[in-house]
Amino acid sequence: MSPPSLIDAHSNLSGIAPVALSYELFPPRSPAAAETLWTTIRELEATEPDYVSVTYGASGSNRDTAVELINRLLLETTLRPLAHLTCVGNTAGELAEIIGELLDHGVRGILALRGDLPKDGTLPASGSLRYAQDLIELIRRVEQRRSALLCAGKIAVGVAAYPTRHPESPSEGHDVEVLLAKQRSGADFAITQVFFHAHQYADLVSRARRAGVTIPIIPGVMPLTSLRRVKRLSELAGVEPAPELMERLAASNTEAEARGIGVRATVDLANAALDAGAPGIHLYTFNEHAHALDVLDKLALPRPARPGSRLHAVARRQEMAS
Template structure:
């Protein structure tokens, strides 16, 4: 009899900017840890602008929690030699998951010979470093994730081009993809359908943000170049209290996540913005099944 399967669950965190933010982040980490996620991703600034802070957070997650960190790594504007050193440092420090991203080039910085410009190149580089550490990995491997776009990437000429790029990242050695934010259930369904038609076989995990903050929604929709549903925006703007706005946003997020899961999504990735309350509200409403704790499973 085959063991039961459970939807994957993961969260995104970002390194704290100061001591106060660090205290708040660790409260969130401890609360999210209780949901037994499959991994938590840790963001990485443009060209490694917060590299040491991110690596310190990864180290603490590995040594002070039960969580498995997925290290974001951007490549644009960074030399192959520097990236090789960073990947080697991550793997040597115990990180076993890397999210390979192109990233945004720092303003005013031009590419130089030897820079890695695209995510598929970064995936190949990670695999090359991994191959050199095969003994330390005990014949295991590093799990490499990449980004997918349920709507057209702002810098892409077309959605079809985005699909071709996703396929190139899989061919380079990617294991799975996480989508950037989207606000319509049909966007995720279309992405998966078109990706499968193009030959993409890796799991595509929907990335969902709790839609409880109109300020955050406005900022992210501008960055992603996509519009928030007008009816939802009107309801959020018309809410008379913060509690009412939160309820509306959580319900909308749950509907979006449930539609993706009903469409066959392998799991759910929640963009937390280092806040746990809304993420936990979404999980509670979804009633997402989680595997039993390891100790309990072993005794059954």
């Protein structure tokens, strides 16, 4: 009989793990939007999240502004950016160049996405990558060629997961098989698309684990404070929000009342995911900090105790440099 593992002998290794906290941002479309975004960034930075994701337009339509935002986050803040990258419409050579550029800027996390197909029905250019799985494998190849440069931090590759059936998928079972294929190609974690019902995250995790998916599946949660936005996101996700929530938002008399209703519903959704074992919470901010922070204030997240504030350290360095 093999001797017991020394690791197994340390029972304290199975203690409660800290819950990851992250936000999603998107590049600004105007100078006014940029000013608002940077106010949001500073407010969110104070909560010391583990990372912030930066979206990337279909076929890289906002590539330059996305890279600019990522670079500023790295240079001017304590935030760690997770760069979105889509592959539809781009060749392996083009994407390898973009990946290299992100790594040169200091990015160490990439969310590998297929991206939306052209709305006019035209087929992607010949030679372009078709699936997120292909993009994951390409990222790993670029990483391998740069392994000596990345000794201080390998690349974390994230992917999308779907609590409800993807609009183009034949079934929820097929979605899980796709997630498993992404894991086999080298994905480290997944972030879910928005969902509106408490059981949907737990059901996804249960299906995924039965199929052999072992990577962390982080619930993506949207502050449910805007009736218009909830309707729009429900159309994109192909799932109906809870009718009682829609009725209460529609019947609210003031923005403050709607905000309170939506924050409570969002907190309930996030807590249900945490009760189901979620390893983190990813908040879709829509570049607005107030509602996201309202949700965070009401969530009792077991966050890691930091020996010293990174924000204080950065402020001190800036003070000394001035």
